[in-house]
Amino acid sequence: MTEPIISVRDLRREFVVRSPAGRLRRTRTVVAAVDGLSFDLEAGSAVGYIGANGAGKSTTIKMLTGILVPTAGTVRTCGLEPIRRRRELARQIGVVFGQRSQLWWDLPLRESFRTLAAIHRLPTASWPARRDELVERLDLGSFMDTPVRQLSLGQRIRGEIAAALLHSPPLLILDEPTIGLDVLSKERLRVFLAEQRALHGTTLLLTTHDMDDVQRLTERIIVVDHGRCVYDGTLTGLVARVGAERVMAVDLAEPVTSLGEISGTRTVAVESDGLRHRLAFAPERTTAGAILEALGRRAQVRDLAIEEPDIEDVVRRLYLSQTRTPRSPSP
Amino acid sequence: MRAYRVLLGSRMRSQTAYRRSFAFDILGSVGIGVVEFAEVYIIFTNVDVLGELDFAAAALLFALANVGFSVADMVVGHVDRLPAYLREGTLDAFLLRPLPVLAQLITSDISLRRLGRTGVATAVFAVALPLNDIVWTPATVTLVVVAPVTAAAIFAALFVCAAAIQFWLVEGGEFANAFTYGGAYASEYPASIYSLPMRLLFSFVVPAAFAAYLPLLVLLDLPGPAGLPQWLGWCTPLAAAVIWAVALAGWRAGLRHYTGAGS
Ligand SMILES: Nc1ncnc2c1ncn2[C@@H]1O[C@H](COP(=O)(O)OP(=O)(O)O)[C@@H](O)[C@H]1O
Ligand SMILES: [Mg+2]
Numbered sequence: 001m002t003e004p005i006i007s008v009r010d011l012r013r014e015f016v017v018r019s020p021a022g023r024l025r026r027t028r029t030v031v032a033a034v035d036g037l038s039f040d041l042e043a044g045s046a047v048g049y050i051g052a053n054g055a056g057k058s059t060t061i062k063m064l065t066g067i068l069v070p071t072a073g074t075v076r077t078c079g080l081e082p083i084r085r086r087r088e089l090a091r092q093i094g095v096v097f098g099q100r101s102q103l104w105w106d107l108p109l110r111e112s113f114r115t116l117a118a119i120h121r122l123p124t125a126s127w128p129a130r131r132d133e134l135v136e137r138l139d140l141g142s143f144m145d146t147p148v149r150q151l152s153l154g155q156r157i158r159g160e161i162a163a164a165l166l167h168s169p170p171l172l173i174l175d176e177p178t179i180g181l182d183v184l185s186k187e188r189l190r191v192f193l194a195e196q197r198a199l200h201g202t203t204l205l206l207t208t209h210d211m212d213d214v215q216r217l218t219e220r221i222i223v224v225d226h227g228r229c230v231y232d233g234t235l236t237g238l239v240a241r242v243g244a245e246r247v248m249a250v251d252l253a254e255p256v257t258s259l260g261e262i263s264g265t266r267t268v269a270v271e272s273d274g275l276r277h278r279l280a281f282a283p284e285r286t287t288a289g290a291i292l293e294a295l296g297r298r299a300q301v302r303d304l305a306i307e308e309p310d311i312e313d314v315v316r317r318l319y320l321s322q323t324r325t326p327r328s329p330s331p
Numbered sequence: 332m333r334a335y336r337v338l339l340g341s342r343m344r345s346q347t348a349y350r351r352s353f354a355f356d357i358l359g360s361v362g363i364g365v366v367e368f369a370e371v372y373i374i375f376t377n378v379d380v381l382g383e384l385d386f387a388a389a390a391l392l393f394a395l396a397n398v399g400f401s402v403a404d405m406v407v408g409h410v411d412r413l414p415a416y417l418r419e420g421t422l423d424a425f426l427l428r429p430l431p432v433l434a435q436l437i438t439s440d441i442s443l444r445r446l447g448r449t450g451v452a453t454a455v456f457a458v459a460l461p462l463n464d465i466v467w468t469p470a471t472v473t474l475v476v477v478a479p480v481t482a483a484a485i486f487a488a489l490f491v492c493a494a495a496i497q498f499w500l501v502e503g504g505e506f507a508n509a510f511t512y513g514g515a516y517a518s519e520y521p522a523s524i525y526s527l528p529m530r531l532l533f534s535f536v537v538p539a540a541f542a543a544y545l546p547l548l549v550l551l552d553l554p555g556p557a558g559l560p561q562w563l564g565w566c567t568p569l570a571a572a573v574i575w576a577v578a579l580a581g582w583r584a585g586l587r588h589y590t591g592a593g594s
Binding site: 066083087090115120 | 428
């Protein structure tokens with residue numbers, strides 16, 4: 001077996017938070033943002049790193065990329081110790097923080113890419129081809145000469161991702177890349193990322209609040225809570241574990257006040273005077289097909305949509321089940 | 332090297348892109364230089380000699396100190412805005428690139444408008460040099476050429492020290508300015524007018540006297556005041572090397588503090 005591209009063991013990071021208490025005294029509290037985390041990432045995999053705000057995701061990423069030193073434990077990224085081999089590591093990873101720009105505000109993307117190519121000492125013979133590939137796939141062509149500060153959020157994020165990938169790193173780390181993006185921009189980004197993985201075998205680690213990102217882009221998720229790993233596995237496994245429900249929204253041809261009992265479902269809402277019904281169901285108890293069949297016997301279905309469980313909801317349920325388990329032994 | 336050239340090139344282009352506003356920036360900087368020199372001039376309308384120096388010598392002192400400071404301010408002056416770099420995440424972005432962080436910080440900006448002040452100081456230098464009674468030997472010629480460069484190096488190192496301090500004192504901008512701008516101001520006047528403790532402070536802690544006053548003593552063959560013998564003027568490059576060593580050590584410690592190894 002090859003060496004994992006990221007290897008984290010008993011990782012811990014504390015922050016000292018000082019807050020004024022009275023005129024001269026200050027209280028000093030130590031917060032463990034990351035608290036005993038261990039995981040490995042295989043080269044070529046795609047992993048979603050999720051958790052509530054303040055769970056410790058960004059802190060973990062900063063330790064993986066050489067911005068922060070762990071308080072305890074070890075990190076290896078691309079086989080390197082991040083802080084000690086920072087510059088070497090920088091050549092092998094691409095990192096984007098969705099809420100923080102790494103581009104030059106007053107430069108257009110074209111110049112930023114030229115500067116980055118010089119910084120990474122990319123060969124003059126080959127880097128323009130890579131740039132052109134990124135420009136084409138991320139559709140940057142129409143704003144390559146606009147200063148970054150004048151770009152929309154979606155345009156800027158695409159620019160950031162292109163900048164992070166210009167030196168063709170084998171590992172791409174994205175911290176909330178889709179935050180604040182409109183549906184279309186998100187979609188374009190997902191298509192692009194999936195394509196890069198297929199084309200170049202890029203390993204992907206991403207944090208997100210968007211269930212669709214996780215579903216479309218990753219094959220494994222790690223959930224953190226208060227700096228601890230509370231789940232590591234597939235999304236299906238997680239949904240099954242917390243018993244999260246999907247929701248089927250059906251539009252009917254004729255208004256119906258009640259659809260009656262459909263096995264394995266629960267009516268969440270009846271909208272538009274009975275034209276639209278929303279049924280929640282647990283994926284491990286029934287299937288969308290079975291529900292549809294049952295529905296077809298009672299009413300004429302004109303249209304339907306399936307809403308995936310909300311990630312916040314799944315994580316909340318997971319957190320709840322975590323806090324419950326230690327106290328009440330399972331029957 | 333190419334990376335830094337490209338980085339600086341883009342900074343310069345963006346500053347000079349708007350010719351008219353750039354011209355006004357330069358004019359403003361010329362104004363600052365002129366006002367500073369006027370201050371020296373006004374003093375000499377009231378006294379003939381200040382700290383053993385006549386007006387011509389004081390003008391030369393002013394010129395040496397100001398060429399050095401304005402060049403340092405132009406090239407590295409922005410580094411003492413470190414808290415803004417920390418707040419905006421720019422420093423994190425530097426950490427994610429395969430270049431030394433300090434080199435990236437220094438090349439992340441260059442204030443070309445400060446050239447106005449350098450211009451004023453250079454003009455004063457050109458006028459004051461022949462007015463002074465200097466014995467020209469290979470040694471003094473070398474000193475005249477080297478002094479502005481070492482002065483710039485000393486002030487640049489002070490800026491880096493000021494930046495390093497702000498890793499710990501995020502609100503320490505004012506405190507750090509005392510070293511850089513304070514040192515620059517102190518270096519424009521003969522160190523002999525300061526009390527002995529101040530004189531020693533601005534020579535051996537903040538080596539501002541090395542930037543201009545001490546080389547000037549050598550050029551004019553003047554005895555130094557108590558605590559500052561003339562031969563120290565020859566030690567200017569050494570002083571620059573020492574303060575840079577301190578600055579780099581401070582910077583490294585500051586960065587380690589930031590990434591958390593030291594806290
Ligand atoms: N520089 C810092 N100083 C003090 N506390 C911090 C710092 N950075 C993060 N924290 C704290 O650490 C915890 C984890 O933060 P973070 O890793 O940013 O969470 P996430 O990215 O999952 O939202 C939070 O409680 C946050 O307030
Ligand atoms: Mg975060």
